[in-house]
Amino acid sequence: xxxxxxxxxxxxxxxxxxxxxxxxxxxxxxxxxxxxxxxxxxxxxxxxxxxxxxxxxxxxxxxxxxxxxxxxxxxxxxxxxxxxxxxxxxxxxxxxxxxxxxxxxxxxxxxxx
Amino acid sequence: xxxxxxxxxxxxxxxxxxxxxxxxxxxxxxxxxxxxxxxxxxxxxxxxxxxxxxxxxxxxxxxxxxxxxxxxxxxxxxxxxxxxxxxxxxxxxxxxxxxxxxxxxxxxxxxx
Numbered sequence: 001x002x003x004x005x006x007x008x009x010x011x012x013x014x015x016x017x018x019x020x021x022x023x024x025x026x027x028x029x030x031x032x033x034x035x036x037x038x039x040x041x042x043x044x045x046x047x048x049x050x051x052x053x054x055x056x057x058x059x060x061x062x063x064x065x066x067x068x069x070x071x072x073x074x075x076x077x078x079x080x081x082x083x084x085x086x087x088x089x090x091x092x093x094x095x096x097x098x099x100x101x102x103x104x105x106x107x108x109x110x111x112x113x
Numbered sequence: 114x115x116x117x118x119x120x121x122x123x124x125x126x127x128x129x130x131x132x133x134x135x136x137x138x139x140x141x142x143x144x145x146x147x148x149x150x151x152x153x154x155x156x157x158x159x160x161x162x163x164x165x166x167x168x169x170x171x172x173x174x175x176x177x178x179x180x181x182x183x184x185x186x187x188x189x190x191x192x193x194x195x196x197x198x199x200x201x202x203x204x205x206x207x208x209x210x211x212x213x214x215x216x217x218x219x220x221x222x223x224x225x
Binding site: 036044046089102103105 | 146148154156158203215216
């Protein structure tokens with residue numbers, strides 16, 4: 001059973017515009033969330049995280065929003081750049097029960113110059 | 114800055130052979146995670162170690178075993194390889210606060 005879902009397999013955005021990547025989860029016990037970016041044939045690289053005590057975390061062009069009641073988080077990239085083109089994974093963890101991360105299936109972002 | 118190092122980058126094996134994948138975490142990281150990503154699939158958690166002890170176990174087949182050594186590097190041993198084991202195997206390391214995971218570039222295993 002997929003506990004973390006990214007329902008949009010792909011997204012295309014014009015350079016300079018905002019990219020919004022969405023992620024939904026089913027386990028209400030998840031309290032820690034991560035976003036990773038992955039280029040082909042490389043390991044995912046960490047982008048940004050958020051814990052459930054916050055509803056927003058910002059790092060440069062990347063902002064993650066968490067809506068616990070909706071069990072939804074989103075990653076905003078502003079402004080989008082061609083180098084942002086990659087697959088983005090969200091991941092979630094229940095830090096009280098272990099250190100296993102559950103990954104979504106990824107969203108492939110293409111930023112068009 | 115030092116990153117997570119995995120070796121080898123690519124590995125080709127035949128069915129029923131054995132493979133050993135190695136992961137060298139970032140210095141002072143005490144936690145290692147192993148993930149398997151098959152073609153077109155999301156990464157699946159296999160196993161993790163904290164301070165050289167197994168801490169969590171995911172969907173790791175009985176044919177696989179892993180350990181973390183005194184220098185914190187970890188090895189994933191895979192025996193009786195099957196075609197379905199062909200995948201990208203990621204290792205990640207984390208610090209004691211687990212705020213971030215840093216992934217290696219992965220080992221691409223092809224079983225022929």
